[in-house]
Amino acid sequence: MDGSALRYDTISFLSDFGTADEFVGVVHSVIRSIAPAVTVVDVSHGIPKFDTRAGGLALARAANYLCPGVVVAVVDPGVGTQRRPVAIEVGDGMSVLVGPDNGVLAPAVGMVGGATRAVEIRNPDVCLPRAGGSTFDGRDVFAPAAAHLCLGVPMTDLGPEIDPAGLMPGVLPISRFEPGIDGDELVCEVLWVDQFGNCQLNVDPMEMLAFGGEVIVSINGDDRIGLPVDAYDQIPTGRVGLVVDSSGLLSLAVARSSAADELELGAGIEVRLRPLPVSDRPNGVVTPVQLGNRPDDRQGDLA
Amino acid sequence: MDGSALRYDTISFLSDFGTADEFVGVVHSVIRSIAPAVTVVDVSHGIPKFDTRAGGLALARAANYLCPGVVVAVVDPGVGTQRRPVAIEVGDGMSVLVGPDNGVLAPAVGMVGGATRAVEIRNPDVCLPRAGGSTFDGRDVFAPAAAHLCLGVPMTDLGPEIDPAGLMPGVLPISRFEPGIDGDELVCEVLWVDQFGNCQLNVDPMEMLAFGGEVIVSINGDDRIGLPVDAYDQIPTGRVGLVVDSSGLLSLAVARSSAADELELGAGIEVRLRPLPVSDRPNGVVTPVQLGNRPDDRQGDLA
Amino acid sequence: MDGSALRYDTISFLSDFGTADEFVGVVHSVIRSIAPAVTVVDVSHGIPKFDTRAGGLALARAANYLCPGVVVAVVDPGVGTQRRPVAIEVGDGMSVLVGPDNGVLAPAVGMVGGATRAVEIRNPDVCLPRAGGSTFDGRDVFAPAAAHLCLGVPMTDLGPEIDPAGLMPGVLPISRFEPGIDGDELVCEVLWVDQFGNCQLNVDPMEMLAFGGEVIVSINGDDRIGLPVDAYDQIPTGRVGLVVDSSGLLSLAVARSSAADELELGAGIEVRLRPLPVSDRPNGVVTPVQLGNRPDDRQGDLA
Numbered sequence: 001m002d003g004s005a006l007r008y009d010t011i012s013f014l015s016d017f018g019t020a021d022e023f024v025g026v027v028h029s030v031i032r033s034i035a036p037a038v039t040v041v042d043v044s045h046g047i048p049k050f051d052t053r054a055g056g057l058a059l060a061r062a063a064n065y066l067c068p069g070v071v072v073a074v075v076d077p078g079v080g081t082q083r084r085p086v087a088i089e090v091g092d093g094m095s096v097l098v099g100p101d102n103g104v105l106a107p108a109v110g111m112v113g114g115a116t117r118a119v120e121i122r123n124p125d126v127c128l129p130r131a132g133g134s135t136f137d138g139r140d141v142f143a144p145a146a147a148h149l150c151l152g153v154p155m156t157d158l159g160p161e162i163d164p165a166g167l168m169p170g171v172l173p174i175s176r177f178e179p180g181i182d183g184d185e186l187v188c189e190v191l192w193v194d195q196f197g198n199c200q201l202n203v204d205p206m207e208m209l210a211f212g213g214e215v216i217v218s219i220n221g222d223d224r225i226g227l228p229v230d231a232y233d234q235i236p237t238g239r240v241g242l243v244v245d246s247s248g249l250l251s252l253a254v255a256r257s258s259a260a261d262e263l264e265l266g267a268g269i270e271v272r273l274r275p276l277p278v279s280d281r282p283n284g285v286v287t288p289v290q291l292g293n294r295p296d297d298r299q300g301d302l303a
Numbered sequence: 304m305d306g307s308a309l310r311y312d313t314i315s316f317l318s319d320f321g322t323a324d325e326f327v328g329v330v331h332s333v334i335r336s337i338a339p340a341v342t343v344v345d346v347s348h349g350i351p352k353f354d355t356r357a358g359g360l361a362l363a364r365a366a367n368y369l370c371p372g373v374v375v376a377v378v379d380p381g382v383g384t385q386r387r388p389v390a391i392e393v394g395d396g397m398s399v400l401v402g403p404d405n406g407v408l409a410p411a412v413g414m415v416g417g418a419t420r421a422v423e424i425r426n427p428d429v430c431l432p433r434a435g436g437s438t439f440d441g442r443d444v445f446a447p448a449a450a451h452l453c454l455g456v457p458m459t460d461l462g463p464e465i466d467p468a469g470l471m472p473g474v475l476p477i478s479r480f481e482p483g484i485d486g487d488e489l490v491c492e493v494l495w496v497d498q499f500g501n502c503q504l505n506v507d508p509m510e511m512l513a514f515g516g517e518v519i520v521s522i523n524g525d526d527r528i529g530l531p532v533d534a535y536d537q538i539p540t541g542r543v544g545l546v547v548d549s550s551g552l553l554s555l556a557v558a559r560s561s562a563a564d565e566l567e568l569g570a571g572i573e574v575r576l577r578p579l580p581v582s583d584r585p586n587g588v589v590t591p592v593q594l595g596n597r598p599d600d601r602q603g604d605l606a
Numbered sequence: 607m608d609g610s611a612l613r614y615d616t617i618s619f620l621s622d623f624g625t626a627d628e629f630v631g632v633v634h635s636v637i638r639s640i641a642p643a644v645t646v647v648d649v650s651h652g653i654p655k656f657d658t659r660a661g662g663l664a665l666a667r668a669a670n671y672l673c674p675g676v677v678v679a680v681v682d683p684g685v686g687t688q689r690r691p692v693a694i695e696v697g698d699g700m701s702v703l704v705g706p707d708n709g710v711l712a713p714a715v716g717m718v719g720g721a722t723r724a725v726e727i728r729n730p731d732v733c734l735p736r737a738g739g740s741t742f743d744g745r746d747v748f749a750p751a752a753a754h755l756c757l758g759v760p761m762t763d764l765g766p767e768i769d770p771a772g773l774m775p776g777v778l779p780i781s782r783f784e785p786g787i788d789g790d791e792l793v794c795e796v797l798w799v800d801q802f803g804n805c806q807l808n809v810d811p812m813e814m815l816a817f818g819g820e821v822i823v824s825i826n827g828d829d830r831i832g833l834p835v836d837a838y839d840q841i842p843t844g845r846v847g848l849v850v851d852s853s854g855l856l857s858l859a860v861a862r863s864s865a866a867d868e869l870e871l872g873a874g875i876e877v878r879l880r881p882l883p884v885s886d887r888p889n890g891v892v893t894p895v896q897l898g899n900r901p902d903d904r905q906g907d908l909a
Contacts (some may be wrong), residue, residue, distance in 0.1 A: 012631070018498040019322065020623065020745060022365040025315070028344045029368045031315065041634045047624030050559050063629040064737070065635045065745065067642075070727065077559055080534025132551030133368070134534060139404055139549065141367065195624040196655055221318030226568075231686025246742030256656050256683055321626065321801040323652025325668040329619070331647045332671045335616065339673075352802055353862050380862055383837025434670070435854030437837060441853065442671065 006037055007147070007152040008096070010069035014043040014059050015138060016050065017074070027072075029142045030128065034147035041067065052104040054267065056170045058105035059193055061247050062268050068168065069107065070146040072138070080134035085121040087149070087158050091181070092116050096147045098156060100137070104169030121145050122159035133245075141273035175202045175260040185218070186273040190265050191249070197231075197258020199265045203250040203273070208242075211275040215242060216237065218272040219263055225276060226252065249293040309340055309400070310455040313372035317346040318441060319353065320377070326439070330375075330446045333431065337450035342579050344370065353380040355407040357570065359473045360495055363410035364550050369398075372447065372478075374411070375441070376402040383437035388444050389425040390452065390461050391470065395419050399458060401449045403440070409473030418467035422450050425462035447517045478505045488521070489576040493568050494552070500561020501546070502568045504552040506576070511545075514578040518545060521575040522566055528579060529555065613758040614702070616675035620649040620665050621744060622656065623680070629742070633678075633749045636734065640753035647673065654685040660873060662776045664820020665797055666713035667853050670699075676743070676752040677714065679705040686740035691747050693755065693764050695771065695800040702761060706743070706754045712776030721770035727751050728765035739882040781808045791824070792879040793879065796871050797855070799864075804838075804849070807869045808858040809879070817881040821848060824878040825869055829894055831882060832858065 001081040011031055017023040024045050032039055041188055043062050047055040057077035068091075076083075076099070089111045097105045098121070113276040121127070121141055126148040128140045175188035186207060208215065208228075217226040217240055226242045227235065229242050235241030235255045240263070244296040252259045252271070260266060307314070314334055318583055320326040327348050339540070346365050347495045350358040359552040373396075387404040393415045400408045408548045412418050424430070424444055429451040449462055458585075478491035480548035489510060495503040511518065511531075520543055529545045530538065538544030543566070546552040555562045555574070563569060617637055623629040637646055649668050653661040661681035673698075682705070690707040696718045703711045704727070715721050727733070727747055732754040734746045735794050751764055753894075775870045781794035792813060798806040814821065814834075822833040823846055831842065832848045841847030841861045846869070851857040858877070866872060 009642070012635065014628070014631070018349070020347065021497050022347045022361045023348035024318070025317070025344055025364050026368045029315065029346075029365070029370055032342065032344060032370050033368070036312070038639065041631055041638060043631035043635075044626065044628045046624070058628045062632050062635070064641070065632045066636055068639050078534070078536045081536045132549045133547035135546060135554075136549030139835065192626050194629075203325075231684070233684045233687045243741060244739035248738030251741075286705045289326075295824075321647075321652070323650065325620070325650045325664045328620070328647055328649035329668050329671045331650075332618065332668070332673055335645065335647060335673050339615070381837070381839045383838045406685075433747050435852045436850035438857075439852030471671070478681060 003130050005036070006070040006150050008150040009037065010039050010067040011038065011146050011150065012041045012043050012062075012066045012069065012071045013045075014055060014072070015045045015074040016047040016055060017045045017138070018049075019045055023138065025072075027138050030139055030143040031147045033149045034144055038150045043071075047075050051075060052077070052102050053170070054192070055104045056107040057172075058102070060111045061192075062245055063108040063111040070096050070149050071097045071099075071105075072093060072142050073097065073108075074138040074142055076102065076105045076137060078101045078102055079137050082139065084162070085137060085145070086162070086167065087119050087121055087145060087155055088115045088126075088164065089117040089155055089225045090115060096131060096146075096149055098142050098149070101168050103168045103170045106168060109167075110170070115167065116160050117155065117241055118164045118167060119155055120162050123157060126153060126158055149299045159186075164227050173202055175207065180272070180274055184274070188250075188261075188271050188273065190252075190267050190271060193260040193265065193267055197254075197260040197262075198245065198246055199252040199259050199263070201248065201250045201252065201271060205244045205250050206250070208273065210252065211273070211302075214276040216276050217242075217273050218274070219265065219269070224263075225281065226273070232256075309453050311372040311453045312340065313342050313344060313370040313534065314449050314453065315344045315346050315350075315365075315369045315374045317347045317350065317358060317365075317374065317375070318377040319358060320329075321350045321352075322348055322363060322440070323327070326441065330377075330441050333442055333446040334450045337447055338453045341450065344469075345373075350378050354378060355380070355405050356473070357383070357499045358407045359363075359410040360475075363414045364495075366411040366414040371397050371482050373404075373452050374398060374400045375414050375445050375449045376400065377441040377445055378407045379384040379403045379405065379440060381405055383487050387459055387465075388440060388448070389465070390422050390424055390448060390458055391418045391467065392420040393418060399449075399452055400464055401445050401452070401488075404471050406473045409471060410417070410475065412470075413473070417601055418470065421465050421467045421470060422464045426460060429456060429461055470501045476505055478510070483575070483577055485577055485580055487577070491574050491576065493555075493570050493572050495576060496563040496568065497531065500557075500563040500565075501548065502555040502562050502566070502574075503548055503550065504555065506551045507551070508547045508553050511553065511576065514576070517579040518547075519577050519579055521577070522568065522572070527566075529576070612641070612756050613847065614675040615643065615762070616645050616647060616673040616758040617752050617756065618647045618649050618672045618677045619651075619662060620668075621651045621680040622653040622661060623651045623744070624655075625651055629744065632746050633680075635747040636745055637753045640750055641756045644753065644756045653681050657681060658683070658708050659776070659797065660798070661710045662713040663778075665710070666776075667798075669717040670713040674700050674768050677701060677703045677705075677711075677760075679710050679714075680744040680748055680751045681710045682706045682708065682743060685743050689726040691743060691751070692724050692768070692773065693727055693751060693761055694770065695761055696720045696721060698722050702752075702755055704748050704755070707774050709774045709776045710759075712774060713778065715773075716776070717865055722772065723761065724768050724770045724773060725761055726765045726768050727880065728762060732759060732867055735878065747791050779808055781813065786878070786880055788883055789811045791881070794839075794856075796858075796873050796877060797877050799866040803860075803866040803868075804851065805858040805865050805869070805877075806851055806853065807856045807858065807877060808862065811853070811856050814856065814879065817879070819880040822880050822882055823848075824843065824880070825875070830869075832879070832898060837903050838862075848892055879896045 086101045177184045215226040391403040480487045518529045732806040783790045821832045
């Protein structure tokens with residue numbers, strides 16, 4: 001069979017399985033055994049273990065670039081419990097997202113316009129017989145269900161329709177303005193630290209327009225000056241850069257090193273942004289700021 | 304050429320190469336250069352370096368899920384020495400396993416019914432000319448031999464037939480019952496720690512039936528109560544769970560964390576299991592047991 | 607469409623993206639969206655972050671094994687700055703290398719005979735519209751440009767031709783002979799430490815012929831005897847082996863462990879080699895040498 005007879009010819013696959021064990025390879029093998037002409041694209045398998053929020057965010061960041069088809073996302077600490085295995089149709093059948101109903105699919109579903117239909121996967125005919133316990137639904141449920149969808153099995157053959165409104169939502173933090181010492185501060189948090197150490201904030205750069213130019217970045221009471229730049233490599237050594245990243249969100253970065261390490265940031269940590277007072281930027285002169293200042297040695301940071 | 308002209312259309316590939324270097328990519332490229340219509344499925348390249356036992360176990364766990372075709376397994380500390388490069392046919396030609404004759408293939412061969420034929424790979428026409436030393440037989444011998452098998456080259460063209468009975472066996476530890484303080488104990492060991500930290504034991508859950516309910520898990524003289532559960536997420540915080548894993552073997556696990564870290568376990572470490580005495584479980588009350596107890600503070604664990 | 611209508615049917619892809627984030631998966635998805643019949647072969651995504659030299663060397667080591675087609679290499683600390691995105695044709699169109707003009711492509715281009723043509727990628731029609739900042743040219747520029755080349759878009763449609771002589775060269779260290787205490791020494795350096803800890807030197811084994819047999823390996827003033835062997839597993843425990851590696855270069859190795867760890871070596875560190883004086887090898891007896899000697903306890907090493 002070539003790809004032309006398939007309902008979907010691509011399965012995009014994300015998990016927290018890592019690649020040291022054979023889990024990912026077994027899922028690929030199961031898909032290929034059922035639907036040999038389907039191509040599997042690995043989105044990532046390095047999601048932090050059990051972290052459905054991180055998995056959901058990664059899938060959402062990728063969503064607009066994935067091939068139409070089936071998406072399998074397995075970050076599933078509740079495997080074997082009552083959490084439901086689901087298939088969620090988007091775009092009236094353009095794509096179907098398959099995984100546990102624990103929020104990991106929700107941000108991507110929202111990103112591409114919301115669910116048009118959903119089913120709970122219950123039909124044993126689209127699953128593998130279990131060789132052991134119910135600990136590996138990626139292999140036994142999600143991969144074979146996805147492969148069957150590619151072959152053209154109707155979604156309603158997977159199991160009973162469920163109300164998309166009842167699916168577990170993804171809870172994303174919203175940034176907000178709060179009154180601060182020098183006027184309003186934008187209270188946000190780190191959504192994601194990538195492998196380069198860049199720290200993505202839940203901030204649309206448009207929110208920052210009124211701040212104009214440099215910005216005070218306050219982390220755990222420690223203030224640094226953030227310099228808006230267009231590219232990572234424009235950040236002077238020792239400075240904190242504010243970059244619009246490839247998702248269109250504001251990101252903290254440093255020059256050829258890890259902002260997360262330098263600023264002691266991780267996903268979920270609060271960051272506060274406020275405009276640099278005009279008195280602190282006479283003649284466009286920038287006060288040098290050392291990275292790595294800690295609360296006990298930060299006096300003079302913004303002097 | 305499309306896939307229909309191939310003798311085998313899938314090569315499943317496992318190694319200890321890791322993915323930081325270009326080794327895996329070069330093997331893929333060599334296969335594709337010789338047999339462009341073949342799909343390569345990466346089983347895992349995160350096998351601990353030089354660990355033929357771990358590689359053999361991973362391949363055996365995956366074996367029943369792999370696509371029929373050629374399997375290449377390269378965990379090969381003896382590369383360049385007298386150890387033989389071999390191709391082992393199983394299922395009368397259903398699949399062929401290719402790799403060094405050092406035990407890494409043996410558990411998978413056994414898992415799928417044993418060898419029906421074997422050859423030593425010696426024919427330079429199915430190998431690449433060496434660009435340097437004999438340090439990368441994955442690239443120079445195993446990948447091209449596997450690709451030629453996919454193209455339909457008969458196995459006997461790879462080299463002389465050898466007696467499958469003379470292949471290096473995989474040595475797997477057998478669990479056993481031994482008399483202990485409170486009756487028979489099941490003496491087993493950790494076969495594998497997966498990336499979630501779950502510790503697979505060489506124990507068929509059927510062996511435990513007579514124990515009934517909770518079990519004392521003794522590690523290096525330190526006792527904890529193991530709670531049989533159906534799913535990882537049913538393990539209460541601070542408890543040790545006994546889960547039938549996806550291979551059908553008994554596994555030690557803890558709630559959303561690493562049992563290997565909590566219990567200081569690794570592959571090859573001995574674990575002893577015995578029934579929890581009835582006197583210790585009146586009214587179904589479970590004595591709380593803290594994880595992370597160390598020999599010097601474990602008094603009272605089972606009081 | 608099947609592969610036969612393609613100008614190129616393979617994209618070999620190398621980067622420093624790692625695999626924990628979704629970057630690699632997004633690049634695969636972009637390529638597949640534009641040119642679904644193309645196969646992407648991952649050469650490696652574990653290049654040390656920002657290390658264009660290491661990326662260039664990895665690509666050069668792989669170059670002779672890659673499938674003809676398009677090569678995408680993204681190690682790109684200067685993304686978003688004035689560094690040029692380029693496509694470099696080699697072999698009169700046999701292959702095209704796509705990436706930033708920062709030296710990462712240069713060693714591979716040299717390895718396969720040099721550039722026959724080059725263009726700067728400027729045509730927005732072969733790129734994706736940017737969703738955010740200019741921080742992910744792998745997704746927005748290199749992947750779509752490569753996919754368009756596969757579809758048959760002429761290279762000159764990517765942007766204006768540039769002089770290949772003006773491309774950023776890869777700077778590779780050359781080993782040299784210098785007068786030493788016991789005659790000429792070969793002064794070289796570590797090009798690459800692989801994941802097994804083997805340390806590749808910029809030394810063609812032919813240069814060592816005159817040394818004959820064992821060699822003194824001097825690292826930061828600390829001398830050890832290096833034993834020429836044909837295979838890693840011929841290195842006695844506690845000894846340093848000299849192996850001709852799979853690239854045909856001289857490599858320092860130890861038995862089933864990491865030479866880099868034992869010898870405290872990393873890429874770029876200088877190593878000096880000189881013949882073992884004949885007086886030190888009477889009757890072929892080898893003086894045992896412990897690994898891990900440090901400067902303060904190394905007296906007697908070569909006694």
